[in-house]
Amino acid sequence: MDINKIKADALVVGGGIAGMQSALDLADQGYQVVLVEKDPSIGGKMIQLSKVFPTLDCCSCITTPKMSAVANHANIQTLTYCEVQSIDNADGHFVAQILKKPRYVDEDDCTGCRQCEYVCPIDVPSVFDLNMTARRAIRVPFSTAVPQLAVLDIENCILCGKCARACPADAVDFTQTAYEIELEVDAIVLATGFETTPIDAKKEYGAGNLHNVIDGLMMERLLAPTGPYARVLRPGDGKEPESIAYVQCAGSRDETLGVEYCSRVCCMYAIKQAMLIAGALPMADITLYYMDIRAFGKGYDQFYQNAQAMGIEFVKGKVAKITEDENQNPVVRVELIDEGQVVERTHDMIVLSVGMVPQYNPGSVYSVGVGEYGFIKSPAPNISSTETNRSGIFATGAATAPMDIVDSIASASAAASGAAAHLEAVQGGN
Amino acid sequence: MSYKDLSKKEKTQVLKQLREEHADTVKRTQALLKEQNAIRKKIRGALGEESRTVTQVANIVDMPTHEVMWHISAMRKYDLVAEDGMEDFVDVLYKLVEEK
Numbered sequence: 047m048d049i050n051k052i053k054a055d056a057l058v059v060g061g062g063i064a065g066m067q068s069a070l071d072l073a074d075q076g077y078q079v080v081l082v083e084k085d086p087s088i089g090g091k092m093i094q095l096s097k098v099f100p101t102l103d104c105c106s107c108i109t110t111p112k113m114s115a116v117a118n119h120a121n122i123q124t125l126t127y128c129e130v131q132s133i134d135n136a137d138g139h140f141v142a143q144i145l146k147k148p149r150y151v152d153e154d155d156c157t158g159c160r161q162c163e164y165v166c167p168i169d170v171p172s173v174f175d176l177n178m179t180a181r182r183a184i185r186v187p188f189s190t191a192v193p194q195l196a197v198l199d200i201e202n203c204i205l206c207g208k209c210a211r212a213c214p215a216d217a218v219d220f221t222q223t224a225y226e227i228e229l230e231v232d233a234i235v236l237a238t239g240f241e242t243t244p245i246d247a248k249k250e251y252g253a254g255n256l257h258n259v260i261d262g263l264m265m266e267r268l269l270a271p272t273g274p275y276a277r278v279l280r281p282g283d284g285k286e287p288e289s290i291a292y293v294q295c296a297g298s299r300d301e302t303l304g305v306e307y308c309s310r311v312c313c314m315y316a317i318k319q320a321m322l323i324a325g326a327l328p329m330a331d332i333t334l335y336y337m338d339i340r341a342f343g344k345g346y347d348q349f350y351q352n353a354q355a356m357g358i359e360f361v362k363g364k365v366a367k368i369t370e371d372e373n374q375n376p377v378v379r380v381e382l383i384d385e386g387q388v389v390e391r392t393h394d395m396i397v398l399s400v401g402m403v404p405q406y407n408p409g410s411v412y413s414v415g416v417g418e419y420g421f422i423k424s425p426a427p428n429i430s431s432t433e434t435n436r437s438g439i440f441a442t443g444a445a446t447a448p449m450d451i452v453d454s455i456a457s458a459s460a461a462a463s464g465a466a467a468h469l470e471a472v473q474g475g476n
Numbered sequence: 477m478s479y480k481d482l483s484k485k486e487k488t489q490v491l492k493q494l495r496e497e498h499a500d501t502v503k504r505t506q507a508l509l510k511e512q513n514a515i516r517k518k519i520r521g522a523l524g525e526e527s528r529t530v531t532q533v534a535n536i537v538d539m540p541t542h543e544v545m546w547h548i549s550a551m552r553k554y555d556l557v558a559e560d561g562m563e564d565f566v567d568v569l570y571k572l573v574e575e576k
Contacts, residue, residue: 180550
């Protein structure tokens with residue numbers, strides 16, 4: 047295996063909104079930054095979302111310029127489709143071994159024209175669209191991917207060679223293999239992000255077997271202009287829903303899932319989606335079943351009040367069970383707390399407001415401490431929330447705790463400040 | 477030397493070697509392709525006569541509606557199928573896109 051060697055000031059791990067912001071802040075201060083992303087494109091979870099709360103700004107319109115800024119910054123080298131394998135200390139520096147996975151596409155030659163994708167005969171579930179539609183074995187990850195390059199999934203390829211023959215730039219390269227990159231840096235920022243609690247985690251909610259019970263991220267994709275159906279439809283049968291209900295705390299504040307904490311974003315994203323659905327499907331009835339609404343941020347409570355004024359029904363009650371009738375309509379059994387009675391209600395579609403869990407356990411590679419629920423732990427969370435127990439390694443965004451986009455960006459800038467101060471101390475000036 | 481610099485014979489050899497290295501994957505994906513092609517043929521047949529909803533197609537091809545929905549969304553994504561209005565204001569009608 048070939049080994050390439052790179053020296054830089056800082057390594058940022060994760061190309062989501064927090065990682066991009068940390069990288070940009072450090073690079074703007076003149077530091078040389080290497081950003082490593084495990085997926086073929088940067089953008090993280092945010093690029094999958096439709097709009098942000100409480101301003102209802104388009105997510106793509108915020109994320110895409112940041113992605114472009116990262117890709118074009120003179121002080122940032124972006125390594126996509128790469129994974130950090132190990133971190134060692136050598137002469138006071140961190141030495142990272144990074145595995146560059148083969149794209150089977152020449153990064154210098156590919157123009158992102160997608161002609162390879164169109165001739166590829168294999169359709170597999172698209173993880174970007176939460177498996178609601180397909181992607182090809184070779185594809186550009188999504189329309190605004192950065193870099194705008196194709197990637198071939200060798201694990202789902204029949205190796206027919208049609209893509210190579212269709213490529214006008216001769217960019218498909220079946221001779222590529224993985225190789226290692228050795229990176230020497232003085233500071234590391236971990237921005238490894240989050241996953242949502244699995245939709246199949248609760249058997250009471252159908253264990254993922256009810257096709258018109260989806261989760262919040264799936265609804266984000268349905269509401270996004272680039273979504274799988276280009277409109278809000280039921281994945282179970284393609285019908286337009288006339289009655290949509292949200293089940294709050296469907297993956298948080300739940301001891302049975304081991305997720306006892308509040309994920310902080312679910313109330314607000316559910317309210318945001320409800321308002322967007324009210325715009326997309328004006329005739330639809332929208333209901334939120336909630337235990338309590340946590341609208342804690344600036345402008346958030348006003349946002350909640352606006353949703354109520356729009357006619358969205360907020361029902362205080364805990365959903366005990368979801369089943370389905372003969373027409374695939376989900377039926378919720380819910381205890382109405384204010385009325386003190388248990389009722390069953392039928393809707394066309396249910397959205398589970400799932401919570402946030404850490405995406406990655408950094409323990410073995412980075413030797414940083416994690417807390418009870420697996421988020422990266424700061425030794426002084428109240429005064430320096432982005433520090434870890436290892437000097438020179440900082441953590442940010444949803445890798446440290448559930449947080450929304452606004453807080454992730456603030457946390458990312460804090461981590462970059464911490465990393466810059468550390469670099470100043472160990473390098474003696476920039 | 478990269479793939480584009482190889483002769484046609486050498487390219488064939490590289491693909492052959494990769495197929496041997498990934499024999500299990502190729503076998504699995506070939507089976508998937510065969511199954512997918514059979515389903516797509518049935519769906520194209522159902523849509524060939526007139527525009528239909530997912531439920532109507534599912535009844536014709538005798539498949540669960542969620543599976544038909546997945547295939548139709550995939551075909552729509554790659555411009556093989558297009559929307560053709562609504563039925564009863566709730567059901568999207570799909571039609572085949574004529575090949576160019």
